[in-house]
Each structure stands twice: as structure tokens, then as C-alpha cells.
Amino acid sequence: MFSVKLAHLILAFLCATAGAMLFTYLGVPAATLIGATVAVTLLALSGIDVSFSVPLRNATILVLGINIGAAVSPEAIQAAITWPLSLGIMTVCVFASMFVNTHVLSRVFGYDRETATLASAPGHLTFVLGIAMDSGRDVPAITIMQSVRVLFLTLCLPPLITLAFGATGVSVLPEQVLPLPHLALTILAAIPLAFLIRLTGLPAPWLLAGMAISALGHGTGISPGRLPDLLGHAAFVAMGALIGSRFSATRPRDVLAYLVPGLCVTLITVVIALSGALLAGWVLGLSTGLVTISFSPGAIEAMTAIAISLGYEPTFIAAHHVFRLIVLSFVMPFLFRKKR
Secondary structure, eight states: OHHHHHHHHHHHHHHHHHHHHHHHHHTOTTHHHHHHHHHHHHHHHTTOOOOOOHHHHHHHHHHHHHHHHTTOOHHHHHGGGGHHHHHHHHHHHHHHHHHHHHHHHHHTSOOOHHHHHHHHSOSOHHHHHHHHHHTTOOHHHHHHHHHHHHHHHHHHHHHHHHHHTOOOOSOOSOSSBOOHHHHHHHHHHHHHHHHHHHHHTOSOHHHHHHHHHHHHHHHHTSSOSBOOHHHHHHHHHHHHHHHHGGGTTOOHHHHHHHHHHHHHHHHHHHHHHHHHHHHHHHHHTOOHHHHHHHHSOSOHHHHHHHHHHHTOOHHHHHHHHHHHHHHHHHHHHHHHHHHO
């Protein structure tokens, strides 16, 4: 069984690499991430189990976090004074989208309000599914509708941002490449920090640990530089494969059954998030593209990867997505305690 699982993962990475190369050739924005996602999603829907083991998933996210941390700049830290208002506007958008989507799913599509509420949560899938299983809700419907949102944003956001606001055309990563001994030390230092962050209950501990150690080393000059290009591209390919693997053990007919409500939830959420992003960008004088990615309710790892690919400041974006997950961590149990 292990050999079959390993063969499936090797096939997934080969397909992800081929997809990344094809989309790069076609000139698609964030081609590495999108190409890998499309290829592995199709592979998963064909019936092949390409689900990641927990250690492989954590390693992928840790490496991505290290690359993001290398992009932390003094300008990003200085801009942090504008974050509270932006975070407040985003929080209002989160509550508004959940309210509207819960109403639409229950009234239009006939789901019970608990299932509709869980399917409407803009993120934190593992946490949401835990509540769904404990409360006996429609887990397949919630899983697929949530996955449709993540897949839609991963595939559509980069070209839409590029068309509407433009990619910046600059690299937010430093020119210097991180020496391999320094990279090894960064990884070794980030692993225990990830376990410590997980004990605090904060979301995305492996991403946060990689970002924190990398940013600290980069800022102090102890470990300056970005990941080697090969490893950086591999991290994007693996991230795309990880997103596509969400559809492992999912039948195409099940996806079709929940596709329309999933797209409705996604589009409502995106419209509300975009409205908030436009407001925040106007009030704070920030790049509309930057704030739009920050407010888009996709997977935090995918959104920060997209930021780097398009040349936007990933620290600001990661902070907003982490805060969104923290808000959901507090709000969801309260909602369900009130409903029982």
C-alpha cells in the first residue's frame, strides 16, 4: 500500500510540474501555482488518491513560509500602522459574506442553517470540518463547496488581478540567494517554533514559523536572501499540488452536485470582499491589487504565493489572512453554541 501511495505522489508531482511548465509557456500569471493546481485537481478527480501526508504538507508550507519571510521589508513594517483599520474592514466583510451566504444556501438551495453556516465560512477548512463532524452536518457538501472557493480563487485571482490592477513587475524577494547552510539552520529553527505556535492555537503554524524565522534572519543579516530558484519553484509546484489534492477521493458527480451552490457562495464572498478592498484601498491609500489579494478568502498559503508571483508585499497579505482565520476560530464555536 505504501508503494502505491508513493507512486501516486510521484505521479502527482510529475503532473504538477508538467502543468506548471505548460502554463508558464502560455504566459499565465502565477503560472507555476495555477498550472500545478489544475493538473493535480484533474488527476484527483480521475480517481487517483494524491492526498498529502501530514509531514509532507507541513514541509511544503514551511518552505513556502521561509520564502515569504525573506520578502519582509522595512516598508512593510512601517505600513503596519495602517493595518488595524484594514483588518477591521475585512472583518466586517467576513461577517457580511457569512450572513448573506447562509441565507442563500438555506433559502435558495435548501440546506439546514448549520450546514449553510459552515459552508459559508471563508476559510479554516480543517476547523470547520471538525465542527461539521461533531454536529452531524453534511460534511461532503461543506468540503466540496469550501474546496470550490479555494480552487476558484487560486485559478482566477492572478489573471483577474493582472488584468484589473496589473502585476507590479518587480520581485519582492531579495536578489541574494540564501546559502544552503543558512537555509538548513533556518529550517531547523522554524520546526520547534511551529510546534510552539500550534500549542497556542494560532492558525497556519508552519507558515507563520517559516515566515517568522526567515524574516528575523533576513532582518538581522544572520540568514539574508531568498530560497534557491529551484527550491522556490518546487515550493510553488508543491503548493499547487496540495491545493489540487483537496479533491482526492471526490467523485466528479459529487463535485457537479455541489458546484452551483459552491460557485454562488464563492461569487457572493468575492463581491463583498472586493467591495471592502476597494474601500480600504481608497481610505488608506494602498494599492488596490494588494488589498484585494489580502481580502480574498482563499487559502493563506496560496494567496501569499500569488502575492510573491505578482510582485505584491506578502507580509501585509499574510497578516490579513491569519487574522481572518483567528476571527473564524473565535466566531464559529460561538455561533454553534447559540444554535444548539
